[in-house]
Amino acid sequence: MRRGLAAAVGAAALALSSLLVGAGPASAQDANDSRSVVTTPGGREVVARHYGPLDAPVQLVVLGQMHGSEPGGRRVVKVLADTAPPEGVGVWLIRSLNPDGAVVGRRTNDNGVDLNRNFPTRWMQDGAGRMFWSGPEAASEPETRGMMAFLDEVRPTALISYHQAMNAVDTSHARSRAAARRLARWMGVPATAVPCALPQCHGNLTQWVDRRLGAIAVTVELDRQVSRIEARRAAAAVLRLGTWLGR
Numbered sequence: 565m566r567r568g569l570a571a572a573v574g575a576a577a578l579a580l581s582s583l584l585v586g587a588g589p590a591s592a593q594d595a596n597d598s599r600s601v602v603t604t605p606g607g608r609e610v611v612a613r614h615y616g617p618l619d620a621p622v623q624l625v626v627l628g629q630m631h632g633s634e635p636g637g638r639r640v641v642k643v644l645a646d647t648a649p650p651e652g653v654g655v656w657l658i659r660s661l662n663p664d665g666a667v668v669g670r671r672t673n674d675n676g677v678d679l680n681r682n683f684p685t686r687w688m689q690d691g692a693g694r695m696f697w698s699g700p701e702a703a704s705e706p707e708t709r710g711m712m713a714f715l716d717e718v719r720p721t722a723l724i725s726y727h728q729a730m731n732a733v734d735t736s737h738a739r740s741r742a743a744a745r746r747l748a749r750w751m752g753v754p755a756t757a758v759p760c761a762l763p764q765c766h767g768n769l770t771q772w773v774d775r776r777l778g779a780i781a782v783t784v785e786l787d788r789q790v791s792r793i794e795a796r797r798a799a800a801a802v803l804r805l806g807t808w809l810g811r
């Protein structure tokens with residue numbers, strides 16, 4: 565009886581611990597490589613961590629956050645860090661490119677620049693004094709330059725960049741449209757050309773990846789709130805995309 569009781573208590577404790585950490589693995593897998601992307605103006609280090617084989621034919625870069633007021637994608641990155649990628653797929657995870665903005669829930673970096681207007685593709689001076697400021701010049705910000713150097717080095721097959729809160733996957737880039745449509749379908753959200761800046765999108769990360777790296781680049785606009793179930797579904801969609809890209 566006592567043994568039976570101990571087993572029951574043990575099972576209950578296990579169930580409780582599973583409940584506390586969610587239904588996934590109890591602990592994060594270990595990254596097999598990491599790179600420092602940048603040290604921000606606020607003195608915070610941005611690190612990219614790699615999971616799955618470094619020599620896998622498909623390499624994804626997943627950016628959880630660029631705008632400090634949009635933390636939802638970090639939940640997706642957290643799920644991915646706890647999930648082994650499928651065969652043939654390696655994943656670089658960056659939790660946030662803008663940790664300075666994130667700590668105060670602000671869109672811009674510590675220099676008041678919207679990082680997603682600062683990349684040197686179709687850059688234009690715009691929005692000075694506002695939260696969409698493109699910066700004093702193209703690639704003026706350390707976070708922008710750090711991300712460019714990192715992407716130039718690892719040359720991913722595809723980049724997924726999370727924003728909020730339009731609840732759609734962007735199909736603006738022709739090269740990335742088929743991937744974006746699949747990602748949207750697997751997430752259960754609309755695929756559409758997400759409106760950007762006026763008169764045209766300028767200085768975006770995905771524009772730079774599309775035009776300069778010639779890689780697939782997809783902006784995912786998550787909903788205002790990202791539940792655990794939605795984060796898991798978004799993460800599963802990313803890994804499924806990796807498999808599809810390697811087909």
Ligand SMILES: [Zn+2]
Binds near residue numbers: 726
């Ligand atoms: Zn955003």
